[in-house]
Amino acid sequence: MYQTKEQEILPEYWYNVVPDLPEQLSPPKDSSRDSSSIELLKQILPEKLLEQEFSFRRNERIPDEIMDLYIQIGRPTPLVRARNLEKKLSYSGKIFFKYEGATVTGSHKINTALPQAYYAANEGVEEVVTETGAGQWGTATALAASLNSMRSKVFMVSTSYKQKPLRKQIMEIYGANVVSSPSNETDFGKKILKENKDHPGSLGIAISEAVEYALEKGYKYMLGSVMNSVITHQSIIGLETKKQLELQGEEADVMIGCVGGGSNFSGFAFPFISGKAEMIATTAEEVPKFTHGKFGYDFIDTAGILPQLKMFSLGADFVPPGIYAGGLRYHGAAPALSMLVHSGRIRAEDVGENEVISAMRLFSGTQGIIPAPESGHAIASAIRYARQDPASKKTIVVNISGHGLLDLSIFSRGKQ
Amino acid sequence: MKPRLLIYFTLGFPDDQFLVKLIRDMPDGLVDGLELGLPSADPRYDGPKIRLTHIAAKSRELERFDPVLRVCGERGIRVNILSYYSDFENNERNILSFLSRHSVHEIIVPDLLIDYADIADPFLKKLQSAGISYIPFFNAATPDRVIEKYMRSTNSWIYYGLQPSTGINMPLDIQSVVERATSLLRGRDIIFGFGIRNGQDAARIIEAGGHGIAIATALIDDINRHDADSVVHKIEEYRRAIDFVV
Numbered sequence: 001m002y003q004t005k006e007q008e009i010l011p012e013y014w015y016n017v018v019p020d021l022p023e024q025l026s027p028p029k030d031s032s033r034d035s036s037s038i039e040l041l042k043q044i045l046p047e048k049l050l051e052q053e054f055s056f057r058r059n060e061r062i063p064d065e066i067m068d069l070y071i072q073i074g075r076p077t078p079l080v081r082a083r084n085l086e087k088k089l090s091y092s093g094k095i096f097f098k099y100e101g102a103t104v105t106g107s108h109k110i111n112t113a114l115p116q117a118y119y120a121a122n123e124g125v126e127e128v129v130t131e132t133g134a135g136q137w138g139t140a141t142a143l144a145a146s147l148n149s150m151r152s153k154v155f156m157v158s159t160s161y162k163q164k165p166l167r168k169q170i171m172e173i174y175g176a177n178v179v180s181s182p183s184n185e186t187d188f189g190k191k192i193l194k195e196n197k198d199h200p201g202s203l204g205i206a207i208s209e210a211v212e213y214a215l216e217k218g219y220k221y222m223l224g225s226v227m228n229s230v231i232t233h234q235s236i237i238g239l240e241t242k243k244q245l246e247l248q249g250e251e252a253d254v255m256i257g258c259v260g261g262g263s264n265f266s267g268f269a270f271p272f273i274s275g276k277a278e279m280i281a282t283t284a285e286e287v288p289k290f291t292h293g294k295f296g297y298d299f300i301d302t303a304g305i306l307p308q309l310k311m312f313s314l315g316a317d318f319v320p321p322g323i324y325a326g327g328l329r330y331h332g333a334a335p336a337l338s339m340l341v342h343s344g345r346i347r348a349e350d351v352g353e354n355e356v357i358s359a360m361r362l363f364s365g366t367q368g369i370i371p372a373p374e375s376g377h378a379i380a381s382a383i384r385y386a387r388q389d390p391a392s393k394k395t396i397v398v399n400i401s402g403h404g405l406l407d408l409s410i411f412s413r414g415k416q
Numbered sequence: 417m418k419p420r421l422l423i424y425f426t427l428g429f430p431d432d433q434f435l436v437k438l439i440r441d442m443p444d445g446l447v448d449g450l451e452l453g454l455p456s457a458d459p460r461y462d463g464p465k466i467r468l469t470h471i472a473a474k475s476r477e478l479e480r481f482d483p484v485l486r487v488c489g490e491r492g493i494r495v496n497i498l499s500y501y502s503d504f505e506n507n508e509r510n511i512l513s514f515l516s517r518h519s520v521h522e523i524i525v526p527d528l529l530i531d532y533a534d535i536a537d538p539f540l541k542k543l544q545s546a547g548i549s550y551i552p553f554f555n556a557a558t559p560d561r562v563i564e565k566y567m568r569s570t571n572s573w574i575y576y577g578l579q580p581s582t583g584i585n586m587p588l589d590i591q592s593v594v595e596r597a598t599s600l601l602r603g604r605d606i607i608f609g610f611g612i613r614n615g616q617d618a619a620r621i622i623e624a625g626g627h628g629i630a631i632a633t634a635l636i637d638d639i640n641r642h643d644a645d646s647v648v649h650k651i652e653e654y655r656r657a658i659d660f661v662v
C-alpha cells in the first residue's frame with residue numbers, strides 16, 4: 001500500500017487553478033486608505049512565496065530539494081479503496097480515500113509547510129512564526145522549520161491548547177515554542193485578554209498575534225491555509241490522486257473534502273476542476289461559512305493587519321463554537337474556492353458534530369484508520385452521499401486530510 | 417514599432433491649473449498618450465499613493481476637468497479615461513457626455529471584470545453604441561477563458577497590470593509575466609502598467625516583448641509638490657529607457 005511506484009505518482013509541478021477559473025479572482029484589498037497591507041506581506045513572507053502568490057502560473061515547478069523532503073515525510077500518500085465501508089453501506093459504486101494522515105506529521109499541512117520553510121531558510125531567516133487551530137498546522141510548521149534548521153514559534157488557539165496537550169508536546173519535540181492564544185506576548189493578545197481573560201481564542205486572533213510577533217521581531221510568518229500559494233502547494237494531493245486513479249483505470253465521479261480555510265479541499269479537488277466530477281466541500285454545521293456566510297471582502301485576521309480577501313466569511317470577529325474540529329473553525333475560506341462555491345461548480349454541505357463522530361466510528365471500524373475530526377466531516381458527507389442512493393455506480397473519492405490519533409477524546413463527546 | 421509610453425494622472429490632482437500647465441508645456445512627442453482617471457469614491461485597485469490622489473481630488477464634477485482635456489485636444493495628445501465601474505454606474509450620462517465632448521474614444525474600467533463580470537456584456541454594448549472602445553484590463557490573475565472572451569468581443573489594445581494594484585511592488589519575474597501575456601494575447605498591443613518603478617523595469621518589459629508601459633505612481637510625489645520640471649524629467653528617463661531597447 002505504501003510508496004509503490006513513487007516516481008510515477010509524484011508530480012513534477014504544483015498546479016495553480018487561477019488561470020482556469022471561470023472568472024477573474026479579486027485581488028487582495030488594502031485595509032486602510034493610506035498604507036498598504038499588501039505591501040506589508042513583503043515584510044513577513046518569503047520573497048519566493050510572494051512571487052508564487054501573485055504570478056499565477058498554471059504549473060509551478062517543485063524544487064528538487066522540496067521533492068526530496070516530500071519523499072522523506074511520506075509522499076506519495078496512499079489512495080485506498082474503502083471496500084469494507086462500501087460493503088457496510090451496501091453501496092454499489094466505489095469509494096476511495098486519499099490518506100494524508102500517512103505523512104509523518106499526520107496531515108496535509110506539511111505539504112505547504114515544507115516549501116514555505118525552505119523559502120524562508122533560503123533567505124537566511126532564523127525563526128518562523130505561525131498560529132495553529134487544531135495543532136496540525138503548528139506541528140507541520142515545527143517539523144518543517146526543524147528540517148530547515150530554523151526555530152519556530154506557534155500561537156495555539158486557547159481552546160485547542162487546553163484540549164490537545166499532546167499536540168503541544170509534539171510541536172515542542174520538534175523544537176517549537178508554543179504559546180496559548182490570546183497571549184500576553186503581543187499587543188493584540190493583551191487587548192483581548194484584558195476584555196476577557198478566559199477568551200477561548202480563534203484562528204483569526206491567533207493569526208493576528210503571529211503576524212504582529214513576526215513583524216516586531218523581523219521573523220517570517222508561515223501561512224496555514226487560505227492564500228493561493230498554499231493551495232497551489234496542496235495541489236500535490238489532487239495531482240497524486242489523479243495519477244493513482246489513472247493507474248487503476250478509475251475515474252472520480254464525486255470528490256469530497258472538508259473545508260477550514262480551504263487548503264486540503266482545494267489541493268485535492270482543483271486538479272480535477274476542468275473535468276466533470278461533482279465536488280462537495282463540507283464545512284462544520286457550527287461554522288457554516290458557505291451556507292450562512294457572506295461572499296465579499298473580509299479580513300484574513302481579526303485585527304485586520306493583513307489585507308482583505310474576497311471570500312465567503314462569517315466575519316473576521318466570528319468566535320466559533322468550541323467544536324472539536326479546530327481546523328474547521330476559521331471564519332473564511334480561500335478566494336478561489338469561495339468563487340467556485342459561489343458559481344455553483346462546487347457544492348457546499350454542512351455536517352454537525354454528532355454526525356461526524358458517528359461517521360468517524362463507522363470509518364474506523366471498517367477501514368481501521370481513525371480520521372482527524374476535520375476529515376470526519378468529509379467522511380460524513382461521503383456516507384450521506386452513498387446512503388442517498390446505494391444502487392449508484394458512482395466512484396466517490398474522499399480526502400482524509402489527517403489522522404485523529406491525538407483527538408481520541410472527541411469520541412467521549414459523542415457519547416454525551 | 418516604437419514602444420509606447422502612457423502617463424497616468426488623476427483628474428483634479430493636485431489641481432486643475434497644474435495639470436493644464438504640465439500638459440501644455442510638455443515637450444513634443446514625449447508621451448504617446450495620457451490615461452486620465454476620474455476621481456473615484458472607492459479606488460480599490462489602486463495602491464496607497466494613487467488612492468490618496470483620488471481622495472485629494474475631492475470634487476467629482478466632470479465640467480471642472482474640461483480645461484485639462486481641452487489642452488490635450490489642442491496638443492493632439494491621445495487620451496483614454498479610466499473610470500471605476502462603481503462610479504460610472506452612478507454617473508453614466510455625465511461620463512458619456514464628457515467623453516463625447518472631448519472626443520475621447522477609449523475607456524479603461526479596472527473593476528469591471530473583477531466585480532461586475534456578470535453585467536460586462538450589456539455594458540460593452542452600451543459603450544459600443546456610444547462609439548467608445550473598451551480597453552480590456554487584464555493581469556496575471558485573469559483566467560485564460562476570460563482573456564479569450566474579451567479577445568473575441570473587443571479589438572482594442574490591452575492594458576496589462578503587472579501587480580495586484582498600482583504602487584505595489586511584489587517580487588515579480590517580469591520576463592515570465594510579459595511572455596505569458598504576449599503569448600495569450602497574440603496580435604494585440606499590450607501596454608504594461610502597475611508597479612513600474614524605474615527605467616530598468618521599463619526596459620525589461622519592452623525587451624520581453626511588451627509594446628509599451630504606463631507610469632503612474634512613480635510621478636505622484638513630484639506632482640504633489642507641483643514640481644513640473646521633475647515630472648517631465650522623470651518621464652524623459654522612462655522614454656529613454658524604452659527607446660534605447662529598440
Ligand SMILES: Cc1ncc(COP(=O)(O)O)c(C=O)c1O
Pocket residue numbers: 107108109133134135136137224225226258259260261262263264265326327328372374375401402403
Ligand atoms: C486535519 C485537518 N484537516 C483540515 C483542516 C482544515 O484546513 P484546510 O481547509 O485549510 O485544509 C485542518 C486545519 O487545521 C486540519 O488540521
